[in-house]
Amino acid sequence: MRIHSLEITNFRCFKDLALDDLSRINIITGDNAAGKTTILEAIYIACKPNPRAIEWLTPQRIPPSFLQKDYFASSVKRYFNDPSSNIVFLVNKKNSAYWRVELKFYPSPDSSILPYAAAFQEHAISTPNTPENLKVRKVYNPDHVFPRLELHIQEDNKTEEINWMGFTDTDMIQEGVKEIVPYTFFFGSSVTYDPSESAKILSSLKEKKEESVFLDAFKKEYPEIKDIFPLIPPDFPRGAVFFEIEGQDLIIPSTLYSSGTHKSLTIFLIASDSRFSQGIILVDEIENGIHWSRMKSFWRLLNKFTTQRQIQVFATTHSYECLESFVDVMKESAKETEFTIIHAKKDAKTNRFSASVIPGEFAESAIRSRLEIR
Numbered sequence: 001m002r003i004h005s006l007e008i009t010n011f012r013c014f015k016d017l018a019l020d021d022l023s024r025i026n027i028i029t030g031d032n033a034a035g036k037t038t039i040l041e042a043i044y045i046a047c048k049p050n051p052r053a054i055e056w057l058t059p060q061r062i063p064p065s066f067l068q069k070d071y072f073a074s075s076v077k078r079y080f081n082d083p084s085s086n087i088v089f090l091v092n093k094k095n096s097a098y099w100r101v102e103l104k105f106y107p108s109p110d111s112s113i114l115p116y117a118a119a120f121q122e123h124a125i126s127t128p129n130t131p132e133n134l135k136v137r138k139v140y141n142p143d144h145v146f147p148r149l150e151l152h153i154q155e156d157n158k159t160e161e162i163n164w165m166g167f168t169d170t171d172m173i174q175e176g177v178k179e180i181v182p183y184t185f186f187f188g189s190s191v192t193y194d195p196s197e198s199a200k201i202l203s204s205l206k207e208k209k210e211e212s213v214f215l216d217a218f219k220k221e222y223p224e225i226k227d228i229f230p231l232i233p234p235d236f237p238r239g240a241v242f243f244e245i246e247g248q249d250l251i252i253p254s255t256l257y258s259s260g261t262h263k264s265l266t267i268f269l270i271a272s273d274s275r276f277s278q279g280i281i282l283v284d285e286i287e288n289g290i291h292w293s294r295m296k297s298f299w300r301l302l303n304k305f306t307t308q309r310q311i312q313v314f315a316t317t318h319s320y321e322c323l324e325s326f327v328d329v330m331k332e333s334a335k336e337t338e339f340t341i342i343h344a345k346k347d348a349k350t351n352r353f354s355a356s357v358i359p360g361e362f363a364e365s366a367i368r369s370r371l372e373i374r
Helices: 036-047 051-060 069-077 195-207 211-221 259-272 292-309 320-332 360-368
Strands: 003-011 014-019 025-030 087-093 098-106 120-124 136-140 148-155 161-167 172-175 184-187 225-231 240-245 251-253 280-283 312-316 339-347 352-359
Touching: 003 036, 014 036, 014 352, 025 036, 025 292, 025 320, 036 051, 036 087, 036 098, 036 184, 036 280, 036 312, 036 339, 051 148, 051 161, 051 172, 051 184, 069 098, 069 161, 184 259, 195 211, 195 225, 195 240, 195 259, 211 225, 211 259, 211 292, 259 280, 259 292, 292 312, 292 320, 320 339, 320 360, 339 360, 352 360
Parallel strands: 025 312, 025 339, 184 280, 280 312
Antiparallel strands: 003 014, 003 087, 087 098, 098 148, 120 136, 148 161, 161 172, 225 240, 240 251, 339 352
16 A cells, blocks of 8 residues: 555644655655654554554653553643644545544543443343353443543545544553554664564565575675574574574574664565565664665665565655665666655744655755755
8 A cells, every 4th residue: 555645634743744746665854853753653643543553652752651541641642733623644545545534532521511421331241152250341432431532534435433542440441453554564763673573574484485585685785694594592482583694603683683683674574574565664763773884785675675565665864874875776776756755844933843745856866966855
């Protein structure tokens, strides 16, 4: 699935923002606190508008105490530019299809219009095979759960669906698992990438006999790595990817070999797995952990795998070395028209945040001329 355009309303620093003519690879640049990460977060929530996505995303920038009732309301309000209005994401695909996600927050009941009712009803389950401790289940009424965040999803002309999360007096409740682009992956700038997930993907590639293309391409760009394989040793009980190093009698987990190489490996594995075709990869500060001399190798592999799997990429960067390596790779692969630069900026006088989309051919000229678009 390819996002062709995106409209963001009332989300974090953006009162309103429209991004048109997006490409397969989109590099987001701009000063600190210009809204780069916010654009990634907006895409993530728009593609996965359900409570689990909010639960995963929020602690990336806010302490995990938001999962406690006393802090939930103040944490959720930080998503809203204006707490009195709703957040809206409108996403258009190239074939004129669209979807719309609206976030509505209810911090407390309005006693003047809402009569009291219990937050849930207990429904008896009497099937013969139901265990005793599960014979009663709670069916929650969201209109009486506060505070509550609702995610309203409208795909084309289909019936609206609602996912929500909130708190009763004692419990955090999550209802609804609707996703638009299930295979949307977010790599935060400070996130530790779970080695067991990399091992699972590599194992899956081996089972499907798809690993040779990945391994050959990876070892070509990283020749010091002789072989790559998943293992489950005692100190990695959930598994990890291990490297055999050329010229050394040594195997080492990717996490200990190099955090930057482990990050790159995880991204490449996702991009090369056929299960994730037409997915979306979001990377904050993509250059982190990658030496400048490795940047072309990184971009060659990412471009190769995402082209094969038709995966769309959005990534932020502050680095000219990263941008220059990227445009060199796109030019050598004759794909100059398959990327854009999204330049985010803040007007110091009006305190208004905006972003402009620069097509690849113009972005390449600006980068090579060292015009300031970081």
